[in-house]
Amino acid sequence: MAKAKANQKVHPLEELIRTERLPHIWCSGCGVGTVFSACLAAIQETGIDHKKFSMVSGIGCSGRGAGYVKLDSFHTTHGRSIPFATGIKMANPSLNVIVFSGDGDLFAIGGNHFIHAARRNMDITVICINNFIYGMTGGQVAATTPHMDRSATTPYGNPEMPFNLPLMAYASGATYVARWTMIHSRDLTDSFVEAINHRGFSFIEVLSPCPINYGRRNKIKSLDMLKLFADNTIIKNNADPAELDIDFKKGVVLGKFVDIDKPTPDENYEKVCMMR
């Protein structure tokens, strides 16, 4: 950690932030910054040399994460952070590669890459900020928008059903799967630490408010959204992934659902090459 000069206060995460790029673009009341901080805190807590990390983002408000972290960091194209991270990891397996991106980026345009990286058990950490909406482009419906919710492109209500992301991750082969909300910052940080140290594909869904483009249209005030996250959630580790649909009326299940150990493609590739 950066050594503070006498009586000068230094933010504990300062050495991981490109302070010269502040202020950031995130709106007040947005959850992305909190998740980002938890991610940086987790990086610190692992004690791993920062040079051994790389962060990759796609496009979106969440995707701006890579732009503020003082690591080798990549802001790629919309939906393609996972194949970019795959290239990094396979070419240099000694690196810890963190994908930090949004629900639209990872599960609509980039959905195919997600399921294949999970299937491969690619040894990367994928953090998805699920704010139920396309924040950056002004609040259009996402693959995670709850049924009947309003968005800029579902003005009369969303006729479609959303994904259950942990179920998809599990079914695709992910070996670490968790879900938290941005207000559970301690659990979130612990989970990120576990995910970084986990061998194989780890996925953490983080529910997060977008007051500007989701809350406003659905008449949920910033604080009420956080209240939902606090009051209408149930922590249930090892819950059945099939029962993780998001419905705040019934209560949304949080926790760690999958944590299994399996070899990774970089290890297996080396093995099969030795067998030739």
Next chain:
Amino acid sequence: MEPKVLTGEHFINGDIACAEGAIAAGCTFFGAYPITPATEVAERMSERLPDVCGIFIQMEDEIAAMTSILGAAWTGVKTMTATSGPGFSLMMETVGLAVVTETPCVVVNVQRGGPSTGLPTMGAQADMMQAKWGSHGDYEIIAIAPSSPQEMFDLTIEAFNLSEKYRVPVFIMSDEVVGHMSEKVLIPEAKEIKTVARIKPKGRKDQFKPYQPGENGVPPMPAIGDGYNVHVTGLTHDEQGYPVMSVDTQKDMMNRLLSKIRDNLDDIIRTEEYLLDDADIVIVSYGVSARTAFTAVDMARQMGIRVGLLRLITVWPFPEEMIRDLSKRVKGFVTVEINMGQISREVQRCAGANAPSYLVGHAGGTVITPDEVIHLIKEAF
């Protein structure tokens, strides 16, 4: 286990020769998605990369393949992918990312007939304009066109060297015929093969600006883990690599991206001339069609018509000056290419009013015969 360079005389097809060229050039990462007629490049790479401790990965589609080679390139290694028309189309957004982030990589397009699924097993040269303009925005890339399996080997090495030197994607615009034809390929000894290593930054890491131009206008490139903490973005960025949404930053960034290619044309552009000195009529051709053109020149000469050939080894950047100079002293140009008029338009543009420009082309599926070229020359001149 085979050596990195398969020195000796081989009878192999163009796709295999391309893969051997990549290995000889030092490529150690290949991401791809199978597609005819480029599949053999991937198959050969999957077999050979373990010999050089390299990585082969078959991705879930061509978008992923192209993106994976960019990620891998930032770890400091040389990377390639190979595809054909439909896959080339899918790669285009990522080509723009490679250009603007100045990520070296080699993309092989073994062209087949299009549009759409077109003629999967039959050749064409109809993606030439896509190679130049397929991604959105203005940019410069390098594209080279091999005419034989030997050139698939030699020019793949050249492609890697140019890509490293200029930090730009380099396209190898081959075609089904050259990709699948087998001919003698001579692979020299390893020590005779010239390869270019990526220029790494020196000096203080905390003061490093990832996009500050070095020699030839090209910035040195660190690898992930070197400790430079670079930020790399597809957004318009300043020399620090940070996004800046301004007219001036856009102008500065674009000027450098274009001029690192445009100011080094003499170093980049390669052509071959055949009986051009006294020619009245100039055939312009490249790739497999240049083979037709050589025969057509000989046939015309036997008839007493002074025809010469300008073979484009580099197609992009286009050798504008050469065409312009020639246009001042010749009767006209004939471009021979398997498409409905792509490079011929460039020739026409550069020749302007000085000399007429004709096309011998067709919609794809087979090569052009020398007779078709002679027929046009007799009619037009």
